[in-house]
Amino acid sequence: MHITMIGSGYVGLVSGVCFADFGHDVICVDKDAGKIEALRKGEIPIFEPGLEQLVADNVRAGRLSFSTDVETSVAASDVVFIAVGTPSRRGDGHADLSYVYAAAREIAEHVKGFTVIVTKSTVPVGTGDEVERIIRETNPDADVAVVSNPEFLREGAAIEDFKRPDRIVIGLNDDRARGVMTEVYRPLYLNQAPLLFTARRTSELIKYAANAFLAMKITFINEMADLCEKVGANVQEVSRGIGLDGRIGSKFLHAGPGYGGSCFPKDTLALAKTAQDYDSPVRLIETTISINDNRKRAMGRKVIAAMGGDIRGKTVAVLGLTFKPNTDDMRDSPAISIIQALQDAGASVTGYDPEGMDNARQLIDNIAYADDAYGAARGADALVIITEWNQFRALDFGRLKSIMKAPVLVDLRNIYRHDEVTKHGFAYTSVGRPMGG
Ligand code: NAD
Known part of the structure; x- marks a missing residue:
């Protein structure tokens, strides 16, 4: 599978490197050019036990790379994950979804062929509907399925949590995405991690x-x-x-x-x-x-x-x-x-x-x-x-x-x-x- 991870913070970087370790081809994208520059030099911008080695191993194996270029990576991907921040919005405490929506717009402009767009960021109920609407509005020809796949990893034990999760939750309303997501998580599925399919x-x-x-x-x-x-x-x-x-x-x-x-x-x-x-x-x-x-x-x-x-x-x-x-x-x-x-x-x-x-x-x-x-x-x-x-x-x-x-x-x-x-x-x-x- 060719995977793009939009957002290379705690969740994006850990998920991206673990997917690469499963054998997928992964490009971790971030709009922070300094972060991508550092990652390309092998410098890890966050402290997370075991991450540096796993990144180095997968870069060396040619399965993991880093980029600021959404266009090329998205166009070449079967699956695009959104793993950008969703902080509290100043003033009212609602989740600030501006980063998610901006990522959705950028993805929409560059998708080619059937692509599964997966929200890994923690987002309120109904965000998947809005992401889907934004994509259709930005690019009416885009052939996408929008999926929810929340992440449950804990910082400090993130790699272990990602590779040995208690469960993997996948929310979808478009059945074409089911086989793709099963393929993405196949190595974990074989390890008996329950894949829980629900509505988005x-x-x-x-x-x-x-x-x-x-x-x-x-x-x-x-x-x-x-x-x-x-x-x-x-x-x-x-x-x-x-x-x-x-x-x-x-x-x-x-x-x-x-x-x-x-x-x-x-x-x-x-x-x-x-x-x-x-x-x-x-x-x-x-x-x-x-x-x-x-x-x-x-x-x-x-x-x-x-x-x-x-x-x-x-x-x-x-x-x-x-x-x-x-x-x-x-x-x-x-x-x-x-x-x-x-x-x-x-x-x-x-x-x-x-x-x-x-x-x-x-x-x-x-x-x-x-x-x-x-x-x-x-x-x-x-x-x-x-x-x-x-x-x-x-x-x-x-x-x-x-x-x-x-x-x-x-x-x-x-x-x-x-x-x-x-x-x-x-x-x-x-x-x-x-x-x-
Ligand atoms: P983070 O702030 O560490 O990383 C987010 C990254 O996204 C940043 O590097 C930022 O530059 C990048 N970004 C923002 N907009 C972008 C865009 N349009 N294109 C490319 N890159 C972009 O955040 P995080 O801690 O990894 O959290 C990400 C999401 O995962 C949040 O919704 C969070 O709630 C959820 N989550 C976090 C954890 C955790 O332990 N940190 C665990 C589970 C879920």
């Missing part, structure tokens, strides 16, 4: 329903954590106790500072907006959004309380800035709100993140960036773990105590036990474990 609108909704459910699950356990603190229970044991029930499942039940990232915040909001437009509000999700928004700043207050209530003139060291480990993605990271809350209360902040600092510099003002955890902690009045990178899981507390101004640890990811921290003379605060855990 159903497929579009499945993606939002999945993300909203996961966001709700995280928010549920976060509220349980708050209750645990009040009633003297341990949220990790509550998680385990409920997660072992097969109807509930143990994943996404880790209490923490609230969900962030490039998907959950914008997708929950977009779903809530779509549902309101259809006069069928999803109140559980509206509430989830509001609880999570409040939570991030509440975590700032938790740090302030752990430091005695007044942090004016004090220094807080923050470990982990990205929304989760193993990515450099800073989009909607809880660290942004937490640091803002600490600065608003008069503290100075020093931060360290293994991969996210370049992106963080563009989003977080007025903090000092350190070269490692100990550099951040030097002279600090408290140390706050926001993201559970592996390198923060075995900190040398003796060393930290000797370089910090005050031995205070706030562990917003519950990666330590109370006794292993307090035995070094630290005051320890975690989430939902009033006895320290």
